Amino acid sequence: MARLSARDLTLQYEQRRVIEGLRTEIPEGKVTMIVGANGCGKSTLLRGLSRLLRPAAGAVTLDGKDIHSRPAKELARTLGLLPQQPTAPDGITVRDLVGRGRYPHQAFFRNWSHGDSSPHDLAVRNALDATATTELADRIVDELSGGQRQRVWIAMALAQETEVLLLDEPTTYLDLAHQVEVLDLVTDLNRRRGTTVAIVLHDLNLAARYADHVIAMKDGAVVAEGTGIDVITEELVRTVFGLESRVVPDPVSGTPLIVPIGRHHYPAPQATETTKPALEIAS
Amino acid sequence: MSRTVERAIVEPERTVGALKTAKKGPQLYVRAERAAKGFNRTWLLAAAVVILFVASILLGSYTVTVPDFFTIVWAHLTGGEKIPGASFIVMENKLPRAIVGLLTGLAFGLSGALFQTMLRNPLASPDVIGISHGASASAVVAIVVFGASGATVSAAALLGALAVALLIYLISRGGNLRGSRGNAAGNRLVLAGVGIAAALGAVVNFLMTRADIRTAAEALIWLNGSLNPATWERIGTLLPALCVLLPLAAGLAKPLRLLELGDDTAAGLGVRVGAVRLGLVLTAVALAAVATAAAGPVSFVAFLAGPIARRVTGKPSLPASALTGAVIVLAADYFAYNLAPLLLDGTVLPVGVVTGALGAPFLLWLLATSNRKDA
Numbered sequence: 001m002a003r004l005s006a007r008d009l010t011l012q013y014e015q016r017r018v019i020e021g022l023r024t025e026i027p028e029g030k031v032t033m034i035v036g037a038n039g040c041g042k043s044t045l046l047r048g049l050s051r052l053l054r055p056a057a058g059a060v061t062l063d064g065k066d067i068h069s070r071p072a073k074e075l076a077r078t079l080g081l082l083p084q085q086p087t088a089p090d091g092i093t094v095r096d097l098v099g100r101g102r103y104p105h106q107a108f109f110r111n112w113s114h115g116d117s118s119p120h121d122l123a124v125r126n127a128l129d130a131t132a133t134t135e136l137a138d139r140i141v142d143e144l145s146g147g148q149r150q151r152v153w154i155a156m157a158l159a160q161e162t163e164v165l166l167l168d169e170p171t172t173y174l175d176l177a178h179q180v181e182v183l184d185l186v187t188d189l190n191r192r193r194g195t196t197v198a199i200v201l202h203d204l205n206l207a208a209r210y211a212d213h214v215i216a217m218k219d220g221a222v223v224a225e226g227t228g229i230d231v232i233t234e235e236l237v238r239t240v241f242g243l244e245s246r247v248v249p250d251p252v253s254g255t256p257l258i259v260p261i262g263r264h265h266y267p268a269p270q271a272t273e274t275t276k277p278a279l280e281i282a283s
Numbered sequence: 284m285s286r287t288v289e290r291a292i293v294e295p296e297r298t299v300g301a302l303k304t305a306k307k308g309p310q311l312y313v314r315a316e317r318a319a320k321g322f323n324r325t326w327l328l329a330a331a332v333v334i335l336f337v338a339s340i341l342l343g344s345y346t347v348t349v350p351d352f353f354t355i356v357w358a359h360l361t362g363g364e365k366i367p368g369a370s371f372i373v374m375e376n377k378l379p380r381a382i383v384g385l386l387t388g389l390a391f392g393l394s395g396a397l398f399q400t401m402l403r404n405p406l407a408s409p410d411v412i413g414i415s416h417g418a419s420a421s422a423v424v425a426i427v428v429f430g431a432s433g434a435t436v437s438a439a440a441l442l443g444a445l446a447v448a449l450l451i452y453l454i455s456r457g458g459n460l461r462g463s464r465g466n467a468a469g470n471r472l473v474l475a476g477v478g479i480a481a482a483l484g485a486v487v488n489f490l491m492t493r494a495d496i497r498t499a500a501e502a503l504i505w506l507n508g509s510l511n512p513a514t515w516e517r518i519g520t521l522l523p524a525l526c527v528l529l530p531l532a533a534g535l536a537k538p539l540r541l542l543e544l545g546d547d548t549a550a551g552l553g554v555r556v557g558a559v560r561l562g563l564v565l566t567a568v569a570l571a572a573v574a575t576a577a578a579g580p581v582s583f584v585a586f587l588a589g590p591i592a593r594r595v596t597g598k599p600s601l602p603a604s605a606l607t608g609a610v611i612v613l614a615a616d617y618f619a620y621n622l623a624p625l626l627l628d629g630t631v632l633p634v635g636v637v638t639g640a641l642g643a644p645f646l647l648w649l650l651a652t653s654n655r656k657d658a
Contacts (some may be wrong), residue, residue, distance in 0.1 A: 050549050076553025087403070091598060095388035103541055104553040160552065200548075 003028045003111055004049060004079070004197055008058035011041070011048045017045045019220040021058065026164070026213075028096045030192050032198040032222075033207035036217035037241050042200045043094035043168055045217065049198065050081040050166045061162070074237050076104035080162035084087065084169045086153055088141040095137040099124050101159030127158035131185060154185060164196040165189070171201065179203065183210045208232050216240050232256040287289040324596040328606040332385065335613035339383040344619040345372050380620075382499055383513035383577055384612045384634070386521045388584060390574035391530055392608015396592070396601050397567035400539055401560065406650055407572035408586040409444075412476025415485060415580035417447025418572060422579075427494040431499070437520065437576035439506065444508030444572035447483070451476050452564055460529075508581030508610040508618050509637025517577045529605075533564045536601055539563060570630045581635045583642020584611050590649060610637060 002198045005025040011018050018041045026032050036042045047053040049060055051067045059066045062187055067075055069096040126133040131151040189195050201207040208228040216231055217225045218240045224231045237245045250257040355373045358365050395408035397599050409415055421443020425431040453474035491499050538559045542548040546556050592603035619632040
């Protein structure tokens, strides 16, 4: 069952065609990871799915209806998007920024109540809670660390309270600990609220671990889709990234773990005299 | 919420010591203070506008008492007995001058803040990106080439501003189609505008060298910006225009707050980015254009109002920017009309000369500080 699907989707920037005749589905209630090499069109696909880019041909449908045929605000109550590196205005507080995620739920001219019990305040508080940013609520966004800032942006997307959430490389420029933190957060959201999530992600290993469903892309087309174990193979890594690798079970999660093979440090040194000390330390 | 924190909000002075121990206290306290500050200071600006407005009517080279002022206005409205001399000065000079100053200040201030916020660029105000230049060049062409005067010149100024805005919009839109990450579109627009402003400046200079001295003197008003030609007729076009444009700006303020987060984020939140942006451009250009048509391009008001309002209230605010614009124009005109003659042997300066003298150093200061911040 899919809520969001692309039918014969063609996307282009001016004259440059990036995606042609693409068909895919974002399965409901799952975490989908879209992976592929740089410039394969994965971010473009996400832009298409989130109505930032109008299709040159084909359509993106949400619950069977073309997303471009629906009023923008109504659509934004169901389909949320966190773009890559959004910009925070100077001097904006965390609470103000997260509150702006409520825009699609607000009437155009009517003011809403500011009481603690209003649905808007509740949504903002829940979003701050879920992302552990309540403590930061009155801080200025520019003054936060990269990891905190990304949590705040996710909080803004949560305040939007959509059933489908698309994220474009939410872990870019974060260190490994914060990458894991962000993906855990998104998984919480999926498990607790049943939010359908689609993420464009660079890191194949993290994608393999956190994905219920993987869409692998190359040259603007979908090469493979399915569960991580079915999709991520040495063969696929070779096709999609042009990279030789070993795919082994992740010792932590059992999901596929890609061990890349470069020109150096290969073949791996045998367990000879030189490596023995290292092994001893490890044991 | 702990009791210490509650007390910190209610009685800030008495709990300074306690705040140091209460973990959440300072943050909440700062927030409450910040919100209150933004609100109070906006009223402070409003009060400053009222004071300057009243001062420019009652004080100056010809002072009018408050009872006299009401007698004069009452007589004017009811057709009663006028006070010789004073009636004419108040009704035909001081009052229209103050009203035009107030309205153009509001319009310039709001227009500048709309542009600066929308394009996320403090340089992107109508007087920097060539829209005011379009108005003045068009007015000068009308005066020098076609011998126009009065309302025709104002109409020409209006058309000129709109034409330049359209041109800049089309030029800068070319870079916007690729999906706009960062400020690429805004920077493009500023560059296009500065180029057009320079070209229009050349047109004006050429015409001024060809014009005879009396025509040139009349055209000069359109290059400096002045409240000297303020008349009821000009208020008659300015006031209805603002009655339409101010509510429009208020309606666009909310989606504008989302455009600040970037086009993609705004679109994701259900803002129709293209339509809102077009609406904002048209509103901001129309505000700058009607104000320029009424008083000429009073330089730097649109450019200065937003940043100054932000310093005063502590956050970007459209109403505060509009009020700051009015404060600048009224204060600068008071200086130019009443104080400058005392210093300069009776020479009445056009208000644009005063704002220009204030604006140039501020521009340099802003450039210096914003560069440091970006680096």
